[in-house]
Amino acid sequence: MTTPPATLARVRQVLAQPPERAARDLLGALLVRRLGDGRILRARIVETEAYLGAGDPAAHSFRGPTPRTAPIWGPPGTIYVYFIYGMHHCLNVTVDAEGVAGCVLIRAAEPLPGSDLTPLDLRGPGRLCRALGIDTRLSGTSVFTRGGPLGLREGPAPARTGVSPRVGIRLAADLPLRFYDADSAAVSRAGRTLRRGRRTR
Numbered sequence: 001m002t003t004p005p006a007t008l009a010r011v012r013q014v015l016a017q018p019p020e021r022a023a024r025d026l027l028g029a030l031l032v033r034r035l036g037d038g039r040i041l042r043a044r045i046v047e048t049e050a051y052l053g054a055g056d057p058a059a060h061s062f063r064g065p066t067p068r069t070a071p072i073w074g075p076p077g078t079i080y081v082y083f084i085y086g087m088h089h090c091l092n093v094t095v096d097a098e099g100v101a102g103c104v105l106i107r108a109a110e111p112l113p114g115s116d117l118t119p120l121d122l123r124g125p126g127r128l129c130r131a132l133g134i135d136t137r138l139s140g141t142s143v144f145t146r147g148g149p150l151g152l153r154e155g156p157a158p159a160r161t162g163v164s165p166r167v168g169i170r171l172a173a174d175l176p177l178r179f180y181d182a183d184s185a186a187v188s189r190a191g192r193t194l195r196r197g198r199r200t201r
Contacts, residue, residue, distance in 0.1 A: 007153055007154045008144065008153075008154075010154045011029065011077075011143075011144075011152050011153060011154055012076065012077070012144070014026060014029070015076035015077050015093065015094075015095045015152075016076050016095070016096065016097065017095060017096065018052075018095070018096050018102060019050035019051060019052050019053070019095050019096065019102040019103065019104060019177075020050045020052070020177060022050070022095035022096070022102070022104055023048040023049060023050035023095075023104045023177065023178075023179050024048075024161060024179045025157075026045055026048050026093075026104055026106075027045055027046060027047075027048060027157060027158050027161060027179055027180070027181055028044060028045065028046075028155045028156050028157040028158055028181070029044070029045050029152055029153065029154060029155050030042055030043070030044055030045070030112070030152070030153040030154070030155040031043045031044075031045060031106070031109055031132070031150065031151070031152060032150070032151035032152070032153055033132045033133065033134070033149070033150055034147070034148070034149050034150070034151075035133055035149075041111070041115045041117065041131075041132055042111075042112040042114070042115060043109035043110060043111050043112060043115065043117070043122055043128075043132070044109055044110045044112060044155050044156070045106055045108075045109050045155075046108050046109055046110050046158070046180060046181040046184040046186050046187055047106075047107035047108035047109075047178070047179070047180040047181070047184075047186070047187050047188060048104050048105060048106060048107060048178070048179050048180075049104065049105040049107055049166045049167070049177055049178045049179075050102075050104055050177040050178075050179075051092070051102070051103050051104070051105065051177075052102060052177075053072075053096075053100060053101035053102045053103075054101060056172055056175075057171040057172050058166065058169045058170075058171045058172045058173070059101065059103075060072065060080075060082065061073070061101035061103070065101075068082065068139075069082075070140070071094065071139050071140045072092075072094055072101045072102075072103050073094075073098070073099055073100070073101055074094050074098060074140070074142075075094070075098040075142070076094055076095050076096065076097065076098070077093060077094065077142050077143045077144045077152065078093070078094040078140065078141075078142055079091070079092070079093060079094075079138050079139060079140065079141050079142065079143060079150060080092040080093070080094060080103055080139055080140075081129070081134060081135060081136045081137075081138050081139040082136070082139075083135075083136055084126075087126070088125065088126030088129070088130075089125075089126065089129035089130070089134055089135050089136065090105060090125040090126065090129065091105070091106045091125060091128065091129055091134050091138075092104060092105050092106070093106065093143060093152065105125060106125065106128065107124065107125050107128070107167070107178070107180075107188055108122055108123050108124060108125075108128060108180070108184075108186050108187055108188050109122040109128055109186060110122065110184055110185075110186045117131055119184075119185045119186035120186075122186055123186050123187070123188050124188045132150075134150065138150055158181035158182065158183065158184070159182075159183060160181070160182035160183055161179055161180070161181065161182060162179070162180045162181075162182040162187075163176050163178065163179055164176060164178045164180075165177070165178060166178045167188065
């Protein structure tokens with residue numbers, strides 16, 4: 001099944017925004033994971049964090065590009081996956097413009113019917129990557145590659161959007177750059193305890 005051009009155009013518009021706005025507007029978008037065995041897993045994004053690039057000491061791009069972080073400077077929609085604590089992968093998508101180091105961390109998603117996954121499987125960035133089979137081999141690829149391993153499509157926005165500081169960082173930890181679907185059971189537990197109000201998109 002092909003994706004309507006209007007749907008892809010909307011996703012491109014979202015990713016062309018600065019990180020804070022893109023992170024909010026990515027809530028509800030659909031991750032489409034194509035596995036090597038032919039299975040396709042789909043999930044709706046319900047929790048994100050914005051990382052602002054050169055002015056954000058919590059961002060991997062803060063000190064400039066390295067071989068590992070080079071994808072962050074790619075065109076909007078470039079995938080950046082990193083490995084942390086020797087056990088977890090974390091999925092990021094670049095935003096704004098090529099050459100600008102903005103990205104959005106995908107923290108949690110809701111599985112769509114047919115995936116055989118539960119909300120718990122996708123609650124938190126490490127669990128999400130493990131359940132969807134995402135690792136650093138995807139880093140540098142694009143969510144817009146036709147038939148690629150990971151795609152991004154338009155989906156239903158949340159009725160209520162919550163905002164809080166980002167989770168699990170020490171630098172710039174007070175910035176309200178985490179966004180989540182206030183009605184989703186898949187939002188990470190740690191994040192729910194840090195909730196600082198709700199906003200509607």
